[in-house]
Every structure is written in C-alpha cells, then in structure tokens.
Amino acid sequence: MRVALCGNPNVGKTTLFNRLTRSSAPVGNWHGVTVDVIEKRITGTDVILADLPGCYSLTARSKEERITRDGVLFGGYDVVLFVAEVNNLRRNLYLLTQVLEARKKAVLIVNMLDEARGKVDLELLSTRLKIPVVGTSERAKxxxxxxxxxxxxxxxxxxxYLNEVAADAVARRAAEKNISPEFAALKLEERDAFIADILQSESSQRGCYGCRGCDRDRPSALRYSYIDKTLDGVVSCRRRYALTDKIDKIVLGKAALPIFFLIMTAVFFVTFETAKPLSSLLGRLVSLAAEPVKNADMPEWLCGFLGDGVIGGAGAVLAFLPQVTLLFMLTMLLQDSGYMSRVAFVSDGFFKKFGLSGRAAFSLILGLGCSATAVLSTRGIAQKTARCRTAVVTPFVPCSARLGVFTAITAYFGLPAITVAALYALGFVAALGALKIMRLFRASEGEDALLMEMPPYRVPSLKRTFKAVFANVCSFAVRVGSVVLGVGAAMWLLSNFSVRYGFTGGSGSSIMSTFAGALAPIFKPLGFGDWRAVTALISGVAAKETLISVISSLGGAGEVFGSAIAAASFLIFSCLYVPCVATIAALAKETGWRYAAVSAAAHTVTAYAASLIFYQSARLAQIDMKLFVVIWSSVVFAAVAAAVAHKIYRVKKRKGGAHDSAARKERK
Amino acid sequence: MNLSDYSLKRGVIVSVGCDDDTHRRLVDMGLIGADFYIKSRRGGAALIDYGDFSAVTRNALAREITVRER
Structure with missing residues (x-):
C-alpha cells in the first residue's frame, strides 16, 4: 500500500514521517524544508509512506507545489494522510477539501495538539468530515x-457542496483523464491553467487579470463556507500567540538589524572559541595515533601512506568535528525557534535592492551548513530568474566543510579569529556582488508578490535538535571516511609515486607533481604556486574537506605555503572557488547545466581576482607602504567618483523622463 | 483604501486583486473577509497577523488588497 503525507507547509509532516519510518529527514520551524518526495516504509509494515512538499492548494505556483499536486492527483497513492496544524485548522482544511474533491481516500492527522490554543473536539470533526481523524503531537507517544x-x-x-457544481462536458473529459469531474469543474471555475490544459478547455476560461471578486472565487467561498460549518463547535476558545507577539515587538522593532548581527556574532564566537580546546586535543590524538604507524617496521611507502595519507589526512579533518558540530547545533536551534524566518522579513528590504525577496535569505543561511542542500532549497522561490540567481550565488557562502579548512590554516599560522569571520563576510559580499552584476545583464521579473508566512516562536526541541545534529555529524563522519579518505589517499599515492621511478617520497618527479606543477605557475601571482597547494585545490572539487586532508598529508600548511600572507591568499581562493561536485550537480538539477557551468566559472574567476588583489596588495604593503597607500587611495577615489557620477546620471535621466512625460501630457 | 496606504493597525480585508496566480493563492489562504493586525512595517514590507497566521506582505502586494476599518 502507498500512502502520501500531504498538508500545508510547516505543519510537522516530516517530523511525523521521521517518527513513523524512523528516518532523519531534515526538519525545521520554517516553510519549504522539504522540497522533494521522500519515500520510506513504515517500520514493521508493508505501507510505503511518501513525504510530499507542503502546499496551500492544488493550484500549484512553485516547483515544489507542482510536485505535490502531481503526487496527489496522479501519484497513484492509495490513501492521502493529511496533516493539519491544530491552531490553523480553517486554512489547513482548505487543501483537504480539494483532496476530497479529487475523490482521494484521506485520513486527517491533527498535529501539535500540545500547542493548542483552545479545545478541539476531534470526534465531532471526524463525524462531520466522514474521515478518520487522529490527534498527535511531537511530545506524545x-x-x-x-x-x-x-x-x-x-x-x-x-x-x-459538490452537488452545486455543474459538470457536463467537463465530466466526460475529466473521466477520460481519470480526474474527479467535480474537482475539475471547480478548478476550471478558478481558471486553473494546468487543469484547463489537461482537459483542453477553452482559453477564455483562463484568468482575468485585476478582477476583484468575480465568480472565479466561488469555489473557494463554497469550500470555506463548508469548513466554517464543519468547524462550528469543534474549535473553541482561541487565545492569541501572546509570546510570539511580544518577542516580535523586540526582534522586529527598530533594533532588528543590530539584534540579528549580535546573534550571528554570538554564533560564530561560540563556534570557534568554545570548540578550540577540544579541537586541538583531537589534533594531538591524531598525531599520536599516526606516530607508531609512521615508525612501524614496514616498507617506507606503506608507513608514509598509512601514517600521512590515511590517518594524518582524515584525522586533520576529523579534528574540526567540534566546530562543525557546534555550528550545526546553533543554526538548528535558531531555525527551530522560528527566528530564522524573521531574518527573511528583516532582510527583505535589503535583498530587494538585489532583485530578490527575503526568501533568498533562507537559502543563503542554509548555505552555512551545506551548499548542495541550500541550492535545492531555492525551489520554494516562485520566480524563475530569482530562483536561478539565488541558486547560482548560494555556493559563495562558506559551507561547514570550508570551516575546517579556515580553522586549520588560521590556527597553524596564528592568524586571529577575526580572519575566519572576515572570510565568511567575504563569501556573503561576493554573493551580493554577483547578484548585482547579474542584475545589470538581465532585469528581474518584478517583485515576488507572494505572502511569506511566519511561524510562531517555539521552544526548540532538544531531542529533535540533538537528533538532527547527530545525523549531520554522522553524515560528516561518513564523508570523511569515504570521499575525504578516498580522495586523500589517492592524492597521496599520486603525489608520492612516479610511473618511471616508483616510490619517490614526495619529490618533484611524482605523477601529481608533474601534473599540478604544470598548473602551478597560474597560481604563482596569488602566492601559492606550489604543486601541493594546486593538488589540494584539485582534490577540493570532490569535497571541500579534502583540501585540508591533502595539505596535511603532503607536508602540512607551513611547508606548503611558507608564509601567512600566502596562506591567507589560499584561504580567500578556497573560500570562493568552484563549489564541490555535489553542489554543481544540485545546481544543474535546479537551474540546468548552463547555469551550473556559469556558476562554476564565476566562482573561480572571482576567487582568482580576490586572491590576486589581496596577495599583490599585501606584498606591496610589505615592500613599499607609500606606494600601497597611493594606489589604494586612487582606487577608492575612482570608485567613489564613479558612484557619484552614476547617481547624478540616474537623477538627470529620471528628471528628463518626468519632463518628457509632462510635455507629452501637455501636448495631449 | 488599500493595505499599503492603510494607516490604522487593525482592519478587515474586503477584496484582493493581483495577477491570476497570486489572486488564487490569497483567496486560497482565506484572506477575503479576514481580520488583520499590522505587527510591524519595515522598508517595503509589513508583517501582518491575519488571525490564524502571520505573513510578510510586500508593499506591491499590499497595494492590491482592499481593506476597510473593522
């Protein structure tokens, strides 16, 4: 038996799915966490449960909503398990009425009973809807x-109310397409283009723009009237979200932006400072574990391979597990509390300048965890241009894998913690810069006019947070044990063996040194023209963690970079250059291969330019401070002058436009 | 009076305009006839409580929503 889990966004569908199937699919107190269908068997049964993305209606607007609509209507599911939130039954049942109109067998799950703002009579609700109703909450069994x-x-x-729906010719065509005639009739009345196309209906039946209150709203009026009658006496005594209102007054008030920056600073400070001692302890343990292997009575190449290539390489990444765990945990707590959704509101005005809505902030913040997941999350953005742009720039935000690289190299050269914060800031600035440039080439499709729902604040569930953190940590460990270990070991072998001489002990005649050595001159102006740094960058395309694993196995950061300036330049490059394979695949899936290729090229060019400017400026400052000041002052002056000239030109153009239109009016 | 120009905090939604897709969504969300409360205004958007849920409403959309005093 196949069952579809369906409902409005953020009603707890995936949480229920995880409980029923003992899975750990990502959950969060915001809309659009699930963007694709996840199928799994309910433990101990033959029931296959499919978790569909949330939607408000079977008239789809975005990509994820189309997935749900197609799943419900044509997915061939035997039963629809409809999840509704107890405090929002009226609006939630609206989608259920459409599922029932489509003649799908349904069960209603009323979720979050522990947060109910009044009494709810589930038995009465079941009698009135004529379908089974089950009440549950995350804290219940x-x-x-x-x-x-x-x-x-x-x-x-x-x-x-379906008796009131006239279905004559529609009925015949709908029956041919295996769609409920009444549902089809109502959707046609609503001018649903998808159903109209399927039934090859007259184009005149499609939308009329700007109309206010014509009969296209009759189906929704019928549904809401039915829901109101159904809920009469079922729900009583509704209290307001008093706590949410109070917190919103503070965090969305005049101090909204300072509060946001304060919270993000606290997240980074706790991540780096608290985890430092544990991280260095793990680093020492890895060195201790590698030491006996390196000195064991085995062939020299095997000692080196196991000690440096395997234990040293993977261990160097594992040492940063505390930082990664803390970052996962803190961002998860923020998401679960409902604050992250407010960030979308706080940043909406800011993102508007870049042709996006605050919804883009969701994806960029998710990018702090994993870029591939963040790219997939852009599906919730309805407009195609905005969606593609957000997906293309999201990998600029440093993911948790890059965090390990930043922390390891800054710690080795004793660079201050602010260097890591500056790298994160650089990632965000690069993303915004890229958005601005993209806007110059192609204008936006107009504002995304959609309402963006804000969830109420909730006390984060520690159990769920720890479960999610555990799942993320496990996935990190699996990556270290598979991709990082595999690529690291392969790179060590290629860097220590030559086709002609066999084991070379890392000398300049190995396979990788020949190949990477040919590319190294390109990176010389950036300060890291060493073949080992280039080898690390090549391996980083597989997974960013391997950057530090390979550097560690090929002699360590000190030997590879030589100076702190070269290391900082390498950090800038690794912060911005081409995303990992998983992210490129996600980009290609969401936006097509053309956008994915453009994104990869744009990342690498930006990384090269940023590193070049940094390294050459730093060198110049070391050699001739006076010349450095003169050059940079001129650059800043030229930039300010260009900005002022552009502003004046725009003001004149606007005035000219206004004058022309006034003259035209006068002539008329 | 549209929601964007509405100076009071509370009111009732009378009708919604917008393009077909957005109109459908707003009607599906049960906005027609709903009471609202403007919680916060920021830049080009406002956070509005529509009774059972709160949502960020951009000014472009708010201009298409006709409201009246409660």
Missing part, C-alpha cells in the same frame, strides 16, 4: 498504531 488503524479506515466522502 509515537502515533504509529492509531495512524495505521486510521489508514485502514480511510474514506473518500462526497462533499455536500
């Missing part, structure tokens, strides 16, 4: 048994 029982009793009742 696993509802598996009651859900399975309800699935066996699932029903597809005929809704009373």
């Amino acid at each position: 696993n509802p598996k048994e009651s859900v399975l029982e309800a699935i066996s009793k699932a029903n597809a009742p005929s809704l009373p």
Whole structure:
C-alpha cells in the first residue's frame, strides 16, 4: 500500500514521517524544508509512506507545489494522510477539501495538539468530515498504531457542496483523464491553467487579470463556507500567540538589524572559541595515533601512506568535528525557534535592492551548513530568474566543510579569529556582488508578490535538535571516511609515486607533481604556486574537506605555503572557488547545466581576482607602504567618483523622463 | 483604501486583486473577509497577523488588497 503525507507547509509532516519510518529527514520551524518526495516504509509494515512538499492548494505556483499536486492527483497513492496544524485548522482544511474533491481516500492527522490554543473536539470533526481523524503531537507517544488503524479506515466522502457544481462536458473529459469531474469543474471555475490544459478547455476560461471578486472565487467561498460549518463547535476558545507577539515587538522593532548581527556574532564566537580546546586535543590524538604507524617496521611507502595519507589526512579533518558540530547545533536551534524566518522579513528590504525577496535569505543561511542542500532549497522561490540567481550565488557562502579548512590554516599560522569571520563576510559580499552584476545583464521579473508566512516562536526541541545534529555529524563522519579518505589517499599515492621511478617520497618527479606543477605557475601571482597547494585545490572539487586532508598529508600548511600572507591568499581562493561536485550537480538539477557551468566559472574567476588583489596588495604593503597607500587611495577615489557620477546620471535621466512625460501630457 | 496606504493597525480585508496566480493563492489562504493586525512595517514590507497566521506582505502586494476599518 502507498500512502502520501500531504498538508500545508510547516505543519510537522516530516517530523511525523521521521517518527513513523524512523528516518532523519531534515526538519525545521520554517516553510519549504522539504522540497522533494521522500519515500520510506513504515517500520514493521508493508505501507510505503511518501513525504510530499507542503502546499496551500492544488493550484500549484512553485516547483515544489507542482510536485505535490502531481503526487496527489496522479501519484497513484492509495490513501492521502493529511496533516493539519491544530491552531490553523480553517486554512489547513482548505487543501483537504480539494483532496476530497479529487475523490482521494484521506485520513486527517491533527498535529501539535500540545500547542493548542483552545479545545478541539476531534470526534465531532471526524463525524462531520466522514474521515478518520487522529490527534498527535511531537511530545506524545509515537502515533504509529492509531495512524495505521486510521489508514485502514480511510474514506473518500462526497462533499455536500459538490452537488452545486455543474459538470457536463467537463465530466466526460475529466473521466477520460481519470480526474474527479467535480474537482475539475471547480478548478476550471478558478481558471486553473494546468487543469484547463489537461482537459483542453477553452482559453477564455483562463484568468482575468485585476478582477476583484468575480465568480472565479466561488469555489473557494463554497469550500470555506463548508469548513466554517464543519468547524462550528469543534474549535473553541482561541487565545492569541501572546509570546510570539511580544518577542516580535523586540526582534522586529527598530533594533532588528543590530539584534540579528549580535546573534550571528554570538554564533560564530561560540563556534570557534568554545570548540578550540577540544579541537586541538583531537589534533594531538591524531598525531599520536599516526606516530607508531609512521615508525612501524614496514616498507617506507606503506608507513608514509598509512601514517600521512590515511590517518594524518582524515584525522586533520576529523579534528574540526567540534566546530562543525557546534555550528550545526546553533543554526538548528535558531531555525527551530522560528527566528530564522524573521531574518527573511528583516532582510527583505535589503535583498530587494538585489532583485530578490527575503526568501533568498533562507537559502543563503542554509548555505552555512551545506551548499548542495541550500541550492535545492531555492525551489520554494516562485520566480524563475530569482530562483536561478539565488541558486547560482548560494555556493559563495562558506559551507561547514570550508570551516575546517579556515580553522586549520588560521590556527597553524596564528592568524586571529577575526580572519575566519572576515572570510565568511567575504563569501556573503561576493554573493551580493554577483547578484548585482547579474542584475545589470538581465532585469528581474518584478517583485515576488507572494505572502511569506511566519511561524510562531517555539521552544526548540532538544531531542529533535540533538537528533538532527547527530545525523549531520554522522553524515560528516561518513564523508570523511569515504570521499575525504578516498580522495586523500589517492592524492597521496599520486603525489608520492612516479610511473618511471616508483616510490619517490614526495619529490618533484611524482605523477601529481608533474601534473599540478604544470598548473602551478597560474597560481604563482596569488602566492601559492606550489604543486601541493594546486593538488589540494584539485582534490577540493570532490569535497571541500579534502583540501585540508591533502595539505596535511603532503607536508602540512607551513611547508606548503611558507608564509601567512600566502596562506591567507589560499584561504580567500578556497573560500570562493568552484563549489564541490555535489553542489554543481544540485545546481544543474535546479537551474540546468548552463547555469551550473556559469556558476562554476564565476566562482573561480572571482576567487582568482580576490586572491590576486589581496596577495599583490599585501606584498606591496610589505615592500613599499607609500606606494600601497597611493594606489589604494586612487582606487577608492575612482570608485567613489564613479558612484557619484552614476547617481547624478540616474537623477538627470529620471528628471528628463518626468519632463518628457509632462510635455507629452501637455501636448495631449 | 488599500493595505499599503492603510494607516490604522487593525482592519478587515474586503477584496484582493493581483495577477491570476497570486489572486488564487490569497483567496486560497482565506484572506477575503479576514481580520488583520499590522505587527510591524519595515522598508517595503509589513508583517501582518491575519488571525490564524502571520505573513510578510510586500508593499506591491499590499497595494492590491482592499481593506476597510473593522
């Protein structure tokens, strides 16, 4: 039996899915966490459960909504397990009415009962809807048994208002396409282009722009009238979200931006400073573990391979597990509390200048964890141009894998913690710069006019947070044990063996030194023209963690870079250059190969330019401070002059435009 | 009076305009006839409580929503 889990966004569908199937799919207190269908068997049964992305209606607007619509209508599911939030039943049941109109067997799960703002009579609700209703909450025991029982009793009742729907020619065409005639009739009345196309309906039946209150709203009026009658006496005594209102008054007030920066600074400070001692302890343990292997009574190449290539390489990445864990945990707590959604509101005005909405902030912040996941999360953005732009620039935000690289190299050269913060800032600035440039080439499609729902504040569930952090840590460890270990070991072998001489002990005649050595002159102006640094950059395309793993196995940061300035230049390059393979694949999936290729090229060119400017300026400052000041003052002066000239030109153009239109009016 | 120019904090939504897709979404969300409360205004958007849920509403959209005093 196949069952679809469906409902509005942020009602706890994936949390329920995880409980029923014992999975660890990502969850969060915001909209658009699930962007694709996840299917898994309910433990101990033959029921396959599919978690569909959240949507408000079966009239789809974005890519993820189309996935849900197609899943419900044509996915061939036997039952729809409809999840509704107890405090928002009226709006949630609206989608359920459409599922029932489509004659799908359904079960209603009323979730978050522990947060109910009044009494809810579930038995009465079940009697009125004529489908099984199960109440649950995250803190209650696993509802598996009651859900399975309800699935066996699932029903597809005929809704009373469907008698009012005229379905003649539509009925015949709908029956041919295996769609409920009443549902098709209502959707046509709403001018749903998708259903109109399927039924080859007249184009005149499609939308009329700017109309206010014509009969295209009749279907929704029928549904809401039915829902209001159904809920009469079911829900009583509604209190307001008093706590949410109070917190919103503070965090969305005049001090909204300082509060946001304060919170983000605290997140970074706690991540780096708290985890430092544990990280250095792990580093020492790795060295201790590698020492006996290096000195063991084995062939020299095997000692080196196991000690440096395997234990040293993977261990160098594992040493930064405390930082990565803390960053995961703190961002998860912020997401779960509902604050991250507010960031979208706080940053909306800012992102508007770059042709995006505050919704883009979700994806950029998710990019702090994993760029590939963040790219997939852009599906929730309805406008194609905005979606593609957000996906293209999201990998500029340094992911958790790069955090290990930053921390390891800055710690080796004793660079201050602010260097890491500056690298994160550089990533965000590069993303915004790229957005601005993209806007110059192609204008936006106009504002995304959609309402963006804000979840109420919730006390983060520690159990869920730890589960999510554990899942992320496990996935990090698996990456270290598979991709990082594999690529690191392969790179060590290629860097220490030559086709002609066999084991070379890392000398200049190895396979990798010949190949990477040919590319090294390109990176000389950036300060790291060493073949080992180039080898690390090549391996970083597989997974960013391997950067530090390879550097560590090929002699360490000190030997590879030689100076702190060269290391800082390498950090800038690794912060911005081409994203990992997983992210490029996600980009290609979401935006097409053309955008993915443009993104990879743009990242590398930006990285090269930023590193070149930094390294050459730093060298100049060392050699001739006076010349350095003169050059940079001239650059800043020229930039300010260009900005002022551009502003004056725009003001004149606007005035000219206004004058022309006034003259035209006068002539008329 | 549209929601963007509305100077009071509370009111009732009378009708919504917008393009077909957005109109459909707003109607599906149950906005017609809903009471609202403007929690915060920021730049080109406002955070509005529509009774059962709060949502960020950009000014471009707010201009298409006709409201009246409660």
